[in-house]
Amino acid sequence: MSADASRRTWELVESVLVTASPETVFGMVADPRLMAGFSPECAGVLRLPSTGRGRRWFLGLNRRGPRLWLTLCRVTRAVPPREFAYRVSVFGLPLADWEYRVEAVDERTTRVTEHWRDLRRGPAGRVGDALGVLVAGTGPADRVRVNRSGMRTTLSRLKTALEEPGTTIPLLQEHS
Numbered sequence: 038m039s040a041d042a043s044r045r046t047w048e049l050v051e052s053v054l055v056t057a058s059p060e061t062v063f064g065m066v067a068d069p070r071l072m073a074g075f076s077p078e079c080a081g082v083l084r085l086p087s088t089g090r091g092r093r094w095f096l097g098l099n100r101r102g103p104r105l106w107l108t109l110c111r112v113t114r115a116v117p118p119r120e121f122a123y124r125v126s127v128f129g130l131p132l133a134d135w136e137y138r139v140e141a142v143d144e145r146t147t148r149v150t151e152h153w154r155d156l157r158r159g160p161a162g163r164v165g166d167a168l169g170v171l172v173a174g175t176g177p178a179d180r181v182r183v184n185r186s187g188m189r190t191t192l193s194r195l196k197t198a199l200e201e202p203g204t205t206i207p208l209l210q211e212h213s
Contacts, residue, residue: 046181052150053192057199059139059147063118065195066137066149069095069110075194077187097125099173106172130165131156149195151188
């Protein structure tokens with residue numbers, strides 16, 4: 038591992054407390070189509086048909102400024118009402134794991150934790166880093182800053198949607 042890789046941030050974790058039940062929170066974070074209403078980077082999601090093995094997949098349409106790109110995402114864990122996780126890849130290269138953990142704090146309050154883990158390691162990771170710079174405009178150091186800010190925004194918008202009546206979440210029209 039190079040000196041740069043040893044100083045690299047590989048994981049981020051952000052949390053927020055919301056006034057909602059774990060079941061309600063899980064219902065929102067476990068529906069990737071809703072992410073376009075929360076995430077500053079996600080412009081839309083298209084659910085793909087499940088595979089014969091029951092795996093769930095979706096395409097993520099992402100945007101930062103004038104840049105647009107697609108990611109292929111596979112749901113890796115869905116444990117209602119506690120955990121929802123998925124792996125993001127581009128051109129078969131694993132880029133990141135994203136996870137939402139939901140836990141009751143008391144009868145009225147739930148903690149939502151968003152966890153990101155960078156999977157760009159080794160030779161394939163260097164290709165993934167280069168694609169990040171070319172397609173999304175972010176190298177490893179910028180990615181951490183952008184993801185931290187995006188996670189905070191996502192959780193803040195999720196909190197608003199859960200706690201403020203009448204909040205609407207925009208959805209990409211699904212073609213399934």
